Amino acid sequence: MEARLDKNPIVLLELVERLGNLMRTELRKAGSDEGLQPVHLQALVYLSKANRYSNTPQALADYLGLTKGTVSQTLLLLDRRGLIERFEDDIDRRVVRLRLSAAGERLLYESQPALPWQNATRNISPNRIRNAVSALREALETLQEDNEGTMFGDCQTCSWSQKLSQRIYRCGQMGDRLSGPETRRICRIYRAKVEEAV
Amino acid sequence: MEARLDKNPIVLLELVERLGNLMRTELRKAGSDEGLQPVHLQALVYLSKANRYSNTPQALADYLGLTKGTVSQTLLLLDRRGLIERFEDDIDRRVVRLRLSAAGERLLYESQPALPWQNATRNISPNRIRNAVSALREALETLQEDNEGTMFGDCQTCSWSQKLSQRIYRCGQMGDRLSGPETRRICRIYRAKVEEAV
């Protein structure tokens, strides 16, 4: 009798891929009224959550796993539609800062791309969701390390984050002070804390 | 003070989408030697696991969340490359049965599209993976119900499945007898068992 191979990781992969595919078609439906492709909505969602270090074309490309050339075209389209605004960075005049326009915010609010997912998870206990998040997060971090890809996360679990007072935090890497809401945005210079047993 | 909204489902969605995107770029890399797109590899993987009820273009389209027209083109390409074989069904002469060719099997074996994922999950305990699988499976089932989409699964958790003897099973819906290995393939007429507490 041979040692039984654990097939569960493969099952998990199938689930992730399949859910990813289905959510992509959900995004397609959500964006079809406006003539937007899935990747356009993903970009808008990202920009609505990116913090001050992460609202650039390069960061978006890393996040979506696309090349900067491809992302540049996506941004061109979103700009032409008036859904985002682009402006130069004050310090480094090469980098472009991105921001949702009012129309972009409104579009995101009205199309509600996450709604089917929220319905689909309504009956899953918070505890099980937390566990799933924890496992997938670890998979993602390892995958990114193996790929030398950029890590993304928020200050809650970032080892650079320092708590200065009740409401004020500080990023030990960049040296800036961050307000409470800012610590919940997506950041590209994220570095994971050492794992605690769960 | 308002009731605190639980953001974890959204976090889970982000993880699934991001992992899905990254695995898509992994697939792109894995298939670039052969000039194959991500969706081609996904189709091959599906066909390598589909059972006798599920090896048709329509089933593949449901699984991938694409239209049958789109899938038809994908299959045309795979056929031209000699990676799959298509042949008529004996009973219903409309339906086309699909099967990996030897070259297709070999390609799948050599390109190892799941390898990066297996590495990425190597340090996650089997127990946590099982929990994540369970949660995602439930999300998938609800998502499919809401969408009136086809459900996919294997006999292990299908309520049609009947155990006749040690090694022989039977599908109560189709009436066929199924061997042990066959019960582990993907099936499109899957119906989930009633949930047990985990």
Added chain:
DNA sequence: GCCGTTGGTTTCGAGTCGATACGAAAAATC
């Protein structure tokens, strides 16, 4: 036999995507 349905294919046009080349600003090297 007629008609609605279902499984697949074909055709078409819009749009994604990577590769490549390019440009400009910053950073590093001398």
Added chain:
DNA sequence: GATTTTTCGTATCGACTCGAAACCAACGGC
């Protein structure tokens, strides 16, 4: 301070995906 080198973003090109719609053939009910 002038030079290379790197980094961030854009533009162009060709291959390919994708849905929509039209189409065809076979099944099923009546």
